[in-house]
Amino acid sequence: MQGSTVDSSQPIVDFHHTSGVDHGHHGHPDHRIMGIIVFLVAEAMIFLGLFMAYLTFRAVAPTWPPEGTPRLELLLPGINTVILIASSFVIHNGDTAIKKNDVAGLQKWFGITAAMGAIFLVGQLYEYFHLEFGLKSNLFASTFYVLTGFHGLHVLFGLLLILGVLWRSRKAGHYSSTQHFGIEAAEIYWHFVDVVWIVLFFLLYILG
Amino acid sequence: MTQVVQETFSPSPPAPEPGKRDWLKYFSFTTDHKIIGIQYLVTSFVFYLVGGFLATLVRTELATPESDFVSREVYNGLFTVHATVMIFLWIVPAATGAFGNYLLPLLIGARDMAFPKLNAVAFWMIPPAGALLLASFFFGAPASGWTSYPPLSLMVNKVGEAIWIMSLLILGTSSILGAVNFLVTILMMRAPGMTLNRMPLFCWAMLATSALILISTPVLAGALILLGFDLLVGTAFFNPTGGGDPVVYQHMFWFYSHPAVYIMILPVFGLISEILPVHSRKPIFGYKAIAYSSFAISFLGLIVWAHHMFTSGTPPWLRMFFMINTMIIAVPTGIKVFSWLATIWGGKLRLTSAMLFAMGFVSMFVIGGISGVMVAAVPFDIHVHDTYFIVAHLHYVLFGGSVFGLYAGIYHWFPKMFGRMMNEKLGQLHFVLNFIGFNLAFMPMHKLGLEGMNRRVAEYDPKFATLNLVCTIGTYILASSTIPFLINVVWSWTKGEKAPSNPWQGLTFEWMTTSPPPAENFAVDPVFTIGAYEYGTEEAREAIAAGPVLAMAPSASHG
Numbered sequence: 001m002q003g004s005t006v007d008s009s010q011p012i013v014d015f016h017h018t019s020g021v022d023h024g025h026h027g028h029p030d031h032r033i034m035g036i037i038v039f040l041v042a043e044a045m046i047f048l049g050l051f052m053a054y055l056t057f058r059a060v061a062p063t064w065p066p067e068g069t070p071r072l073e074l075l076l077p078g079i080n081t082v083i084l085i086a087s088s089f090v091i092h093n094g095d096t097a098i099k100k101n102d103v104a105g106l107q108k109w110f111g112i113t114a115a116m117g118a119i120f121l122v123g124q125l126y127e128y129f130h131l132e133f134g135l136k137s138n139l140f141a142s143t144f145y146v147l148t149g150f151h152g153l154h155v156l157f158g159l160l161l162i163l164g165v166l167w168r169s170r171k172a173g174h175y176s177s178t179q180h181f182g183i184e185a186a187e188i189y190w191h192f193v194d195v196v197w198i199v200l201f202f203l204l205y206i207l208g
Numbered sequence: 209m210t211q212v213v214q215e216t217f218s219p220s221p222p223a224p225e226p227g228k229r230d231w232l233k234y235f236s237f238t239t240d241h242k243i244i245g246i247q248y249l250v251t252s253f254v255f256y257l258v259g260g261f262l263a264t265l266v267r268t269e270l271a272t273p274e275s276d277f278v279s280r281e282v283y284n285g286l287f288t289v290h291a292t293v294m295i296f297l298w299i300v301p302a303a304t305g306a307f308g309n310y311l312l313p314l315l316i317g318a319r320d321m322a323f324p325k326l327n328a329v330a331f332w333m334i335p336p337a338g339a340l341l342l343a344s345f346f347f348g349a350p351a352s353g354w355t356s357y358p359p360l361s362l363m364v365n366k367v368g369e370a371i372w373i374m375s376l377l378i379l380g381t382s383s384i385l386g387a388v389n390f391l392v393t394i395l396m397m398r399a400p401g402m403t404l405n406r407m408p409l410f411c412w413a414m415l416a417t418s419a420l421i422l423i424s425t426p427v428l429a430g431a432l433i434l435l436g437f438d439l440l441v442g443t444a445f446f447n448p449t450g451g452g453d454p455v456v457y458q459h460m461f462w463f464y465s466h467p468a469v470y471i472m473i474l475p476v477f478g479l480i481s482e483i484l485p486v487h488s489r490k491p492i493f494g495y496k497a498i499a500y501s502s503f504a505i506s507f508l509g510l511i512v513w514a515h516h517m518f519t520s521g522t523p524p525w526l527r528m529f530f531m532i533n534t535m536i537i538a539v540p541t542g543i544k545v546f547s548w549l550a551t552i553w554g555g556k557l558r559l560t561s562a563m564l565f566a567m568g569f570v571s572m573f574v575i576g577g578i579s580g581v582m583v584a585a586v587p588f589d590i591h592v593h594d595t596y597f598i599v600a601h602l603h604y605v606l607f608g609g610s611v612f613g614l615y616a617g618i619y620h621w622f623p624k625m626f627g628r629m630m631n632e633k634l635g636q637l638h639f640v641l642n643f644i645g646f647n648l649a650f651m652p653m654h655k656l657g658l659e660g661m662n663r664r665v666a667e668y669d670p671k672f673a674t675l676n677l678v679c680t681i682g683t684y685i686l687a688s689s690t691i692p693f694l695i696n697v698v699w700s701w702t703k704g705e706k707a708p709s710n711p712w713q714g715l716t717f718e719w720m721t722t723s724p725p726p727a728e729n730f731a732v733d734p735v736f737t738i739g740a741y742e743y744g745t746e747e748a749r750e751a752i753a754a755g756p757v758l759a760m761a762p763s764a765s766h767g
Contacts, residue, residue, distance in 0.1 A: 031322045031323075031392045031396045031397075032323070034392050034395075034396065035322065035323055035326075035388055035389075035392050038387075038388045038391050038392060038422065039384075039385075039388050041422050041423070042384045042387075042388070042422045042423075042425065042426045043426070044426075045422070045423055045424070045425075045426035045427055046426035046427065046429050046430045047430075048427070049426060049427035049429075049430035049431070049460055049463070050430045050433075050434075052459075052460075053430065053431075053434065053445070053456050053459075053460060056453070056456050056459070057445075057452075057453060057456060060453055060455075060456075061451075066451060135441065135443060136441070136442055136443055136444075136450075138451060139444060139445070139450070139451045139452055142437070142443040142444065142445060143445070146433070146434065146437060146443075146445075150433070
């Protein structure tokens with residue numbers, strides 16, 4: 001999918017480049033990064049909508065969380081949060097590496113990020129299986145599972161992007177200091193997923 | 209530099225001869241923004257015919273006070289699917305997808321959209337989503353209105369409701385992907401010299417629309433996901449019996465669906481701002497006022513949603529907030545309307561079909577706008593909430609506004625799209641039938657609503673019978689007005705008089721290339737030289753007389 005997007009936008013990019021009127025200072029004028037960022041605005045809004053729904057449920061309910069909801073354990077999600085936030089710094093090292101044409105460095109840092117993302121997901125699943133409430137227990141439980149689940153799907157997708165980058169980086173010359181859209185895209189997406197988690201952690205675990 | 213460009217692009221095929229064109233390309237996964245635009249237009253028009261057919265069934269049922277034509281259950285399905293089709297499969301894709309895709313690159317002097325393949329993906333999500341929605345009739349159509357308020361929507365025709373949710377999620381995704389494309393294209397791909405403040409006004413309208421789509425559509429998706437969980441899994445987000453709150457759904461739904469009104473009208477405002485100056489031979493009045501008022505409308509449009517919920521237990525102080533915001537929207541809208549009137553004031557008006565529909569748009573939209581200010585007032589709204597006054601209001605905005613404007617756009621750009629002129633006589637017949645039928649169908653609904661006739665009911669008090677019969681007759685006239693249009697399109701497309709490159713003597717880039725434009729729109733790099741609306745100047749006359757200069761090889765244009 002990503003590869004095909006590259007191909008289709010190539011003629012336009014070349015055209016602009018040849019005409020030499022804009023992006024003159026930029027080595028590789030293409031708009032895909034901007035496209036990703038604009039798309040993430042929409043992604044942010046879906047999370048914002050769900051967060052606002054949660055806050056409204058919370059504000060309107062006579063008691064929150066509803067009576068009989070067991071308190072959430074903080075230790076495991078806390079560790080998970082630290083891992084996810086740390087992974088944002090780790091993935092950035094990969095980006096720095098490829099800008100120095102260091103493919104091995106890229107693979108190392110993206111590999112570590114992928115491992116951290118996988119640990120996060122496994123931790124999340126572990127929490128799901130050990131919680132004392134299910135999806136339909138009450139309104140808090142439902143919002144908890146839908147919000148963390150929807151975020152978890154985004155982590156999974158980010159993880160797949162990272163694995164995709166690792167897969168492609170096996171071919172020599174696929175990524176270089178001038179050609180690394182996929183790496184940047186995966187990194188931006190990963191940061192986004194990270195920021196969403198911070199808000200989500202605050203809303204569900206701290207605020208309750 | 210131009211030499212280099214010419215060498216790079218000489219292999220691009222010239223415009224195919226009209227009539228010999230390969231029609232299969234309209235069914236292909238093409239990345240050409242012009243073909244995608246036409247794909248959007250034709251697909252959404254087919255859905256418009258379907259939605260219109262459903263509307264005719266609805267009005268046939270309402271011709272008499274008894275529920276005698278279809279059962280009440282079927283009636284509920286008919287009006288639900290009618291509204292959903294008209295909004296999500298006709299006006300939104302036609303206004304943004306069809307005209308946005310076809311016109312934007314041409315207007316800003318680009319060769320395609322920023323992400324052509326993404327563009328094709330966004331289009332090809334629409335036919336399956338539409339087919340899915342219509343297929344719901346086989347399983348019991350969704351019957352809780354296009355608003356799908358829980359708990360009602362969780363109780364009737366669950367399969368149809370699930371299909372409705374699925375279809376809307378696909379259509380929303382398509383809309384968001386389109387908006388990403390429009391935004392990046394407008395911001396990054398303009399021709400040299402075309403600053404934001406020199407863009408044709410349709411581009412401004414699409415910028416404001418795309419921002420609205422990006423911000424509001426995802427929230428509807430969130431609401432639909434939660435509704436889907438309630439429906440299919442049995443959670444109780446919106447179900448009061450399980451401790452949920454149905455009002456939260458209403459907030460999330462209207463956070464999209466009120467801006468959706470602007471998503472459906474802002475692009476059409478843009479079309480009208482392009483059409484009126486061309487057919488009045490006058491510069492647009494108040495360029496910046498029209499351009500920036502779109503953003504005022506977008507911003508205000510995001511903070512008025514609860515005016516749909518004045519009767520949903522919204523606290524009085526909050527009602528005041530939403531009432532005042534809503535009324536303020538009349539200001540930027542009024543700025544546009546007065547600018548349009550000032551544009552055609554004293555112009556050399558050409559009463560072409562496009563111009564007739566554009567002027568019809570302005571007059572009909574104003575009626576809908578005024579009744580909009582009326583229903584914004586809390587005390588009045590509480591009286592007319594869920595009555596036919598609302599039905600009248602929304603059809604004056606969406607039909608008298610959006611649909612009239614879309615027709616104007618089709619008549620105006622048809623020669624560019626297909627290289628053939630449309631028949632003016634048939635166009636005028638279409639307009640007259642459309643105008644009479646529309647007003648006959650919807651004007652009496654104001655009175656019906658004020659007298660207390662509820663919407664979304666198959667049966668009504670016999671005292672409303674006469675006016676309802678008038679509405680139904682109007683609907684039949686309105687439906688029949690489509691026949692001359694369809695004949696016109698089919699006949700013109702195949703046998704119409706060949707269109708010159710600039711049949712209306714316009715000044716925007718699309719008129720400076722051939723009709724239809726070649727595969728990559730221009731043979732030379734367009735450079736901004738003359739404003740889009742500088743009619744009446746010597747430069748404008750020269751630019752119009754020069755012909756399709758942007759489609760000629762550089763050596764030829766330099767003589």
